[in-house]
Amino acid sequence: MSAMPSIPAIEVQALGKRFGDFAAVSNVSFAVERGEILGFLGPNGAGKSTVIRLLCGLLRPTSGRITVDGIDVGRDPEAVRRRIGYMSQKFSLYSDLSVLENLQFFGGVYGVPRQAIGERIQDALRMAGLAGHADTPVHALAGGWKQRLALGCAILHRPRVLVLDEPTSGVDPLSRRRFWDLIHDLAADGVTVLVSTHHMDEAEYCNRVALIDRGRIVALDTPANIRRRALDGELVEVRGTPLGRLLEALAAYPPVRDAAVFGNAVHALLARAADEAPALAAYLAGRGIGEVAVARIEPTLEDAFVRMIGRQAQGAGGAA
Amino acid sequence: MNANEITVAATGLTKRFGPLTAVDGLDLAVRRGEIFGLVGPDGAGKTTALRMFAAVMAPDAGRVSVGGVDVVAEPERVRERISYMPQRFGLYEDLTVDENIRFYAELFAVPRRLREQRAARLLAASSMERFRKRLAGQLSGGMKQKLGLACALVHAPSIVLLDEPTTGVDPLSRREFWQILYGLRAEGVTLLISTAYLDEAERCDRLALLHGGRMLYCDTPAALRARMPGALAEFATPAPRQLRDALQGRAGVLGVLLVGNGVHVHLDQAGRLAELERQLRDSGVPCDGARLVPPSIEDLFVALLGGAGTQP
Numbered sequence: 001m002s003a004m005p006s007i008p009a010i011e012v013q014a015l016g017k018r019f020g021d022f023a024a025v026s027n028v029s030f031a032v033e034r035g036e037i038l039g040f041l042g043p044n045g046a047g048k049s050t051v052i053r054l055l056c057g058l059l060r061p062t063s064g065r066i067t068v069d070g071i072d073v074g075r076d077p078e079a080v081r082r083r084i085g086y087m088s089q090k091f092s093l094y095s096d097l098s099v100l101e102n103l104q105f106f107g108g109v110y111g112v113p114r115q116a117i118g119e120r121i122q123d124a125l126r127m128a129g130l131a132g133h134a135d136t137p138v139h140a141l142a143g144g145w146k147q148r149l150a151l152g153c154a155i156l157h158r159p160r161v162l163v164l165d166e167p168t169s170g171v172d173p174l175s176r177r178r179f180w181d182l183i184h185d186l187a188a189d190g191v192t193v194l195v196s197t198h199h200m201d202e203a204e205y206c207n208r209v210a211l212i213d214r215g216r217i218v219a220l221d222t223p224a225n226i227r228r229r230a231l232d233g234e235l236v237e238v239r240g241t242p243l244g245r246l247l248e249a250l251a252a253y254p255p256v257r258d259a260a261v262f263g264n265a266v267h268a269l270l271a272r273a274a275d276e277a278p279a280l281a282a283y284l285a286g287r288g289i290g291e292v293a294v295a296r297i298e299p300t301l302e303d304a305f306v307r308m309i310g311r312q313a314q315g316a317g318g319a320a
Numbered sequence: 321m322n323a324n325e326i327t328v329a330a331t332g333l334t335k336r337f338g339p340l341t342a343v344d345g346l347d348l349a350v351r352r353g354e355i356f357g358l359v360g361p362d363g364a365g366k367t368t369a370l371r372m373f374a375a376v377m378a379p380d381a382g383r384v385s386v387g388g389v390d391v392v393a394e395p396e397r398v399r400e401r402i403s404y405m406p407q408r409f410g411l412y413e414d415l416t417v418d419e420n421i422r423f424y425a426e427l428f429a430v431p432r433r434l435r436e437q438r439a440a441r442l443l444a445a446s447s448m449e450r451f452r453k454r455l456a457g458q459l460s461g462g463m464k465q466k467l468g469l470a471c472a473l474v475h476a477p478s479i480v481l482l483d484e485p486t487t488g489v490d491p492l493s494r495r496e497f498w499q500i501l502y503g504l505r506a507e508g509v510t511l512l513i514s515t516a517y518l519d520e521a522e523r524c525d526r527l528a529l530l531h532g533g534r535m536l537y538c539d540t541p542a543a544l545r546a547r548m549p550g551a552l553a554e555f556a557t558p559a560p561r562q563l564r565d566a567l568q569g570r571a572g573v574l575g576v577l578l579v580g581n582g583v584h585v586h587l588d589q590a591g592r593l594a595e596l597e598r599q600l601r602d603s604g605v606p607c608d609g610a611r612l613v614p615p616s617i618e619d620l621f622v623a624l625l626g627g628a629g630t631q632p
Contacts, residue, residue, distance in 0.1 A: 037580070043490040044460035089488075143362040166488070172361025172516055173618045174625060177577060184578040188561050198490050201519050201618065206580045223580045244506045260495065261502040263523045263541065302491050302519070309492055 007070045009034040009161060009192035010055070015064035017050055017215075024050040026215045028064070032194070034160075035187045039206035039223075040196040041305060047215040048196045052163055055194070056084055069160055082111075085159035087150050089166035095139040099130055099149055102138060103156065110157035117156075124152030127182060144175020151182060155191075162186060164195045168202055180205045200301040209301070213309050223301055230304030232311070233257055234273035237297045238266045238280070240289040249287045253280065258307065267303065325352045327479055327510045328373060332382035335368050342368040344533035345382070350512060350526075355505055357524035358514040359617070361625075364530040366514035367407070370481050373512065374404035387479055403477035407484050409468035413457030417448060420456050420471055428475035435474070442470040445500050462493025469500060480504065482513040486520060498523055518618035527617070531625060541617055548615040548623055550574060551590035555583045555600075556608040566605045567596065575623070584613075586623055 008031040017025040025047045032038050040048045053059040055066055057077030066073040068080045093102050103124055107117045125131045128148035138146060147168065154162065164183075168176045183205070187193055195206060203209050204223050211219040211226070219226055240246040243264065250259040250268050255276055258269040270276045277294045284292045299307075328350040335343040343365040350356040358366045371377040372384055375395035384391045387401040411420055418439070425435045443449045446466040451459065456467060465485055472480065486494045501511055505525075513524065521527050521541065528538040537544060557563045560583050564576045567585055573596070575586035587593065590612055600607045615623075 041491075043492050044462050172364075173518055173621050174361060177622060181578065184561065198488065198494075199517060199519075200491065201517070201616075204579050208580075261499065264525060300519070302495075305491050306495055 006034070007067075008032060009036070009069060010194070011067045012051075012055070013065045015051070015054060015066060016062045017047075017054060017059060018062045023215050025054070025061075028212075028215070028217055030210060030217060030220055032192050034192055035190045036208065037183065037187050037193040037195065037206045039203045039209040040194065040212060041198075041200075041203055041209055041301075042212035043309060046212045048212055049165070050215075051212070052165065052194065052196060056086065056163065057081055082157070083160040085154035085157065085162045087154040087162070087164050087167055093138050093146060093150055093153070096137065098135050098137055099125070099141075100134040102149060103153060106153035107156045112156050120156050120158075124156060127155075128152040129178070142175075143171045144178065147171050147175065147179055148182065151179070155186065160190075160192065162191050162193045164193065166197055166199075167195065168197075168199070176202070200305065203301055211305060211308060218308055226304050227299050227301055230308050231269060231299050232307070233269045233271050235297050235299045235303060236268050236270055236273050236277060236280075237262070237295050238268050238284070239264070239291065239293040240266075240284055241291050242289075245287070246284065246289050249284055249289060253283060255280070258310075267297070269307070326350065327352045327388075328356075328384075328386050328512060330369075330373070330382060330384045333369065333372060333379050333384055334381040335365075335372060335377065336380050341533050343372070343379075346530075346533070346535055348528060348535070348538070350510060352510050353505055353508045354526060355501060355511045355513065355524045357521045357527040358512065358530060359516075359518065359521045359527050359621070360530035361516065363532075365533040366530055367483055368533075369530070370404070370483050370512065370514055374402060374481050375399055376404065401477060402479040402481060403472040403475065404481045405468055405472040405483065405485060407487070409465075409472065411456045411464060411468055411471070414455060416453050416455055417443070417459070417467055418452045420467060421474055424471040425474045430475050438474055438476065439470075442473055445503060446470060447496060460490075460493075462489040462497075465489050466493065466497060466500075469497065473504070477509070479510045480512070482511065484514055484516065486515070486517070494520075518616060518621060521617045529621060529624070536624065544617060544620055545615055548620045550586060550588045550623075551593075552613050552615045552619055553585045553587055553590075553593050553596075553610050554579075554613045555585060555610045557582055557606055558608070559606050563600065563605050563607060566600060566603060570596065570599070572596075584619070585610075586619070 010032040012028060012030050015025055015028040028051060042048050054061050057073045057080050068083055071079050073080045103121045107120065112120055125134060128151065130149060168179060183193055197203055208221060209223055209226055210217050219230065238250060247259060247261055247266050250256050250266055255270055256268045259266050273296045281292050281294050326349045330346050330348040333343055333346040346369060358369060360366055372379050373386055375391045375398040378392060386398045389397045391398050421439045443452060448463060448466060459467060486497055505511060515521055526540050527544060529536045555563055560578050563583050564578055567573050568576050572588045572592040573585060574588055577584040593610055597610055
């Protein structure tokens with residue numbers, strides 16, 4: 001952490017957006033440091049896209065304020081947009097144009113100066129690992145290659161902030177890792193990255209994650225801290241046969257706060273796993289469950305996510 | 321009911337598109353009541369294989385039988401027993417949830433007295449009862465996928481083929497979706513599911529890892545993880561890039577991956593860890609500790625496929 005107080009790359013204060021009676025975003029505040037990768041997680045319709053549109057100046061907030069690099073989005077949306085690169089899950093490429101033609105087109109759209117465009121395109125081709133494929137039509141590229149090209153297009157104008165909307169939907173694991181290596185390199189060069197995603201393995205690549213539910217931020221922390229703190233208890237993996245009876249028995253056992261099938265086992269939430277596991281195993285054996293095994297496991301980000309959103313829903317008196 | 325009964329079997333299954341061999345001599349045997357995952361990158365042949373099992377595409381070579389019926393000889397009889405949910409399931413956006421289910425029930429000739437009962441059960445299982453009168457076009461992505469599944473299940477198939485069913489679905493809906501699949505499995509339904517997401521693959525009973533139309537490995541997730549060559553270590557550090565650069569190329573380091581709060585390092589053997597920590601200390605790279613972590617299916621996949629997938 002630098003000793004010099006610096007302006008955050010993005011600062012959001014008490015942001016609110018209503019569509020008629022519907023509060024899509026309520027009192028959202030957060031700040032993102034330069035070079036930080038922040039993930040947005042949340043159910044469909046939680047408000048992730050609305051926050052992103054507000055940030056890009058595509059929607060006007062009902063209340064609150066957003067600054068990007070110290071510039072107020074409400075006062076000067078054009079200046080903010082010039083500082084933002086956006087990549088959508090659909091990649092928005094022209095599939096009948098070549099790799100080079102797409103880069104030239106987006107360079108024009110983003111107003112890259114004529115004298116700089118040649119060099120920027122070469123940089124983008126190198127970064128995306130597409131050197132030597134400039135003339136390949138985009139429809140002939142595999143998903144991971146399209147994704148890297150879309151990223152190349154989104155950073156031609158050297159944005160300070162990069163917004164990625166479900167960037168690796170439908171991309172294979174090898175390409176996904178390569179993509180994230182590029183994102184980390186950009187972040188190290190000072191680009192601030194916002195990522196909205198449904199995929200927890202993608203969220204694990206972020207420095208911090210904001211969990212959004214019903215227009216509010218319900219958690220904002222590093223993935224490790226969210227995993228550690230989100231659960232109101234400790235998770236165990238319970239094996240036993242038959243699986244159906246095992247699940248019923250666990251659901252009926254008061255110390256178990258939550259139980260769900262996962263593969264060939266049941267994940268169960270206990271207050272303190274080490275103290276309660278022996279009694280749990282004995283209880284299951286007494287219920288006629290065979291081959292019982294109980295083992296403490298580390299919760300995944302998805303476990304944390306599902307539990308937190310579930311608790312929010314209970315707190316709000318059931319699903320809206 | 322024999323638990324080891326094979327319900328979906330392929331031998332030497334092959335499909336070519338011009339010069340491309342999309343599925344190349346695939347041998348596969350799926351047991352009754354099993355959730356079997358077809359896992360692999362884009363272009364691995366997952367969708368093509370599912371289409372051949374579903375009798376919507378004929379193989380160029382090999383044999384495939386589903387529910388004891390030869391798919392090539394009697395495609396119509398196969399279609400009665402199975403349900404196939406393609407990546408874009410054909411929902412009618414201008415019909416309501418109820419109307420979509422009724423449409424598919426009629427299409428599959430479900431007896432009238434069973435229709436209402438099945439629809440109610442499927443909607444309850446997917447927490448969609450409150451949305452029965454809503455137009456399908458107004459549902460979120462996750463709800464559309466759940467409605468697609470309900471429509472695909474309304475004729476009570478004994479074999480269900482699902483092609484990347486949870487792409488774009490949020491984690492809560494995805495959990496519900498999987499709870500429905502586990503419920504079907506408990507009833508003895510056989511499920512074949514393709515996915516590019518390896519955290520999802522961990523939920524299957526067995527997996528086939530496909531690449532370039534061929535099957536590389538087929539086993540349970542736990543057994544596959546045990547095949548991971550070497551060991552995986554997680555380094556906590558405030559300077560991940562510096563640590564990555566310091567470790568890359570060192571003896572015994574097979575791969576380095578930046579993750580949110582640190583660096584994942586694939587080692588040729590677990591014993592390397594202490595040595596690497598010492599080297600980092602000596603070279604002044606900040607490191608808050610390292611520990612061995614269990615590899616995920618994705619780690620395994622990347623380790624096994626390392627250099628592959630470099631063509632556009």
